[in-house]
Amino acid sequence: MRTLIVYAHPEPTSLNGSLKDLAVTTLEGAGHEVRVSDLYAMRWKAVVDGDDFGVHASNPLQIARSSGQAFDSGALTPDVIAEQEKLLWAETIIFQFPLWWYSMPAILKGWVDRVFSFHFAYGVGEHSDTKYGERFGEGALTGRRALLSVTTGGPQSHYSARGINGPIDDLLFPFQHGILYYPGIEVLPPFVVYGADRMSSDEYPGLADKFTEKLLTLESTDPIAFRPQNFGDYDIPSLRVKDGLESNGRTGFGLHIKH
Amino acid sequence: MRTLIVYAHPEPTSLNGSLKDLAVTTLEGAGHEVRVSDLYAMRWKAVVDGDDFGVHASNPLQIARSSGQAFDSGALTPDVIAEQEKLLWAETIIFQFPLWWYSMPAILKGWVDRVFSFHFAYGVGEHSDTKYGERFGEGALTGRRALLSVTTGGPQSHYSARGINGPIDDLLFPFQHGILYYPGIEVLPPFVVYGADRMSSDEYPGLADKFTEKLLTLESTDPIAFRPQNFGDYDIPSLRVKDGLESNGRTGFGLHIKH
Numbered sequence: 001m002r003t004l005i006v007y008a009h010p011e012p013t014s015l016n017g018s019l020k021d022l023a024v025t026t027l028e029g030a031g032h033e034v035r036v037s038d039l040y041a042m043r044w045k046a047v048v049d050g051d052d053f054g055v056h057a058s059n060p061l062q063i064a065r066s067s068g069q070a071f072d073s074g075a076l077t078p079d080v081i082a083e084q085e086k087l088l089w090a091e092t093i094i095f096q097f098p099l100w101w102y103s104m105p106a107i108l109k110g111w112v113d114r115v116f117s118f119h120f121a122y123g124v125g126e127h128s129d130t131k132y133g134e135r136f137g138e139g140a141l142t143g144r145r146a147l148l149s150v151t152t153g154g155p156q157s158h159y160s161a162r163g164i165n166g167p168i169d170d171l172l173f174p175f176q177h178g179i180l181y182y183p184g185i186e187v188l189p190p191f192v193v194y195g196a197d198r199m200s201s202d203e204y205p206g207l208a209d210k211f212t213e214k215l216l217t218l219e220s221t222d223p224i225a226f227r228p229q230n231f232g233d234y235d236i237p238s239l240r241v242k243d244g245l246e247s248n249g250r251t252g253f254g255l256h257i258k259h
Numbered sequence: 260m261r262t263l264i265v266y267a268h269p270e271p272t273s274l275n276g277s278l279k280d281l282a283v284t285t286l287e288g289a290g291h292e293v294r295v296s297d298l299y300a301m302r303w304k305a306v307v308d309g310d311d312f313g314v315h316a317s318n319p320l321q322i323a324r325s326s327g328q329a330f331d332s333g334a335l336t337p338d339v340i341a342e343q344e345k346l347l348w349a350e351t352i353i354f355q356f357p358l359w360w361y362s363m364p365a366i367l368k369g370w371v372d373r374v375f376s377f378h379f380a381y382g383v384g385e386h387s388d389t390k391y392g393e394r395f396g397e398g399a400l401t402g403r404r405a406l407l408s409v410t411t412g413g414p415q416s417h418y419s420a421r422g423i424n425g426p427i428d429d430l431l432f433p434f435q436h437g438i439l440y441y442p443g444i445e446v447l448p449p450f451v452v453y454g455a456d457r458m459s460s461d462e463y464p465g466l467a468d469k470f471t472e473k474l475l476t477l478e479s480t481d482p483i484a485f486r487p488q489n490f491g492d493y494d495i496p497s498l499r500v501k502d503g504l505e506s507n508g509r510t511g512f513g514l515h516i517k518h
Binding site: 010011012013014040044046047048049050060061062063064100101102103104105106107109110112113116136153155157158160161162163164165166167170171173174177178179197229234237238239240241251252253254255256 | 269270271272273299303305306307308309319320321322323359360361362363364365366368369371372375395412414416417419420421422423424425426429430432433436437438456488493496497498499500510511512513514515
């Protein structure tokens with residue numbers, strides 16, 4: 001199994017750093033190939049701008065159009081091309097990051113904004129009466145699976161069904177469904193460490209055992225059953241879930257998961 | 260009314276740039292004071308790292324602790340201090356940005372990650388049997404109101420209750436509730452422009468009229484009725500919404516809005 005780990009934390013000895021290191025040693029120990037994109041160590045450029053597209057930067061700048069033209073010409077910047085190649089190489093992608101203000105750190109959002117270019121991650125496939133492009137279950141990254149490995153400051157109850165922060169599955173939905181499932185990646189249930197700031201070193205061995213078990217069962221774990229876009233569950237082009245498909249009284253983000 | 264506009268788009272002549280300009284002229288024309296944080300023009304540093312905290316950067320680096328100590332000592336970097344002062348000066352804050360991959364652009368997330376420091380935006384107030392810090396309705400920015408003015412690539416149906424992207428209110432919840440309401444800012448219903456990439460110039464005057472009306476009624480618009488944390492709706496410290504408070508069968512993020 002070829003695994004890419006995208007890691008976003010500035011401190012190598014942090015809990016996030018330790019979990020990233022554990023993932024590398026565990027997976028390599030099990031005979032897998034592992035590559036790591038350590039965004040802080042790489043000094044990853046977080047901000048999309050015209051410099052990303054060279055001579056293909058339109059004036060006035062249109063991000064989608066310019067990124068698509070640069071992608072088509074192989075003219076995106078070397079850092080972006082390298083990440084796209086890693087994604088195409090990988091069978092599994094693990095994202096290791098802390099939840100900051102209920103979403104990913106800016107440096108990781110900037111990895112998405114720049115690497116998921118037009119014609120690579122979106123703007124792919126035909127539009128017709130039965131298809132609305134290749135997305136949400138189809139696309140350039142089909143056949144891959146991803147895992148979010150996330151730490152939070154707050155305790156689990158704050159992220160529960162009735163918790164003040166909102167349910168963790170809903171907070172992660174824009175990443176898991178909107179970013180990863182969009183270009184075709186299947187998404188495994190996340191590994192979430194709650195209360196990371198208050199964790200004692202005594203608790204780490206138990207946590208490491210749990211993460212190790214998760215890592216060693218990546219290939220046999222069922223992904224989240226998001227509904228694919230072009231196979232009958234949605235009206236096209238409105239892309240509303242067809243009436244009658246909801247189950248368990250689900251609404252909102254939960255409607256897009258099959259039961 | 261003192262208004263801060265935080266604007267995140269690289270192209271001044273874009274739809275986002277035009278809406279930002281319209282907000283400035285409309286509000287100034289109505290006699291209000293306006294300041295703009297044009298993040299791209301300012302070359303805003305998007306990534307939190309030890310450089311943000313000077314001598315207060317701990318080794319190993321702990322972001323919350325270091326940012327709190329630097330804040331307490333007035334030793335955060337000048338760019339961050341300037342934004343915190345603008346937030347304290349403002350009565351209304353408008354965020355003008357495109358939705359990229361279902362959330363804000365990295366440069367704007369980096370504004371949040373760096374400006375909303377420990378002891379300024381979080382880690383404030385006492386914990387007791389009846390309070391869990393001053394947050395979600397209380398905090399340093401109480402008395403202010405905010406408006407998200409957002410453009411999306413996709414059409415409105417994709418962001419509707421049954422739409423494939425998820426309901427727009429849920430996509431904006433982590434920003435509106437988790438980031439803005441957290442330090443006490445009241446949040447107005449958002450101004451959303453759908454299908455921005457396919458909009459023709461013929462449609463702009465009608466859109467500008469709608470946005471102008473929104474801008475001129477900011478002071479008289481009711482904010483979203485998020486539940487305050489410390490006034491009886493939540494069990495403390497689990498911070499679960501108490502049983503029986505849900506209405507209209509709401510679940511998930513919607514539970515945290517009163518009806």
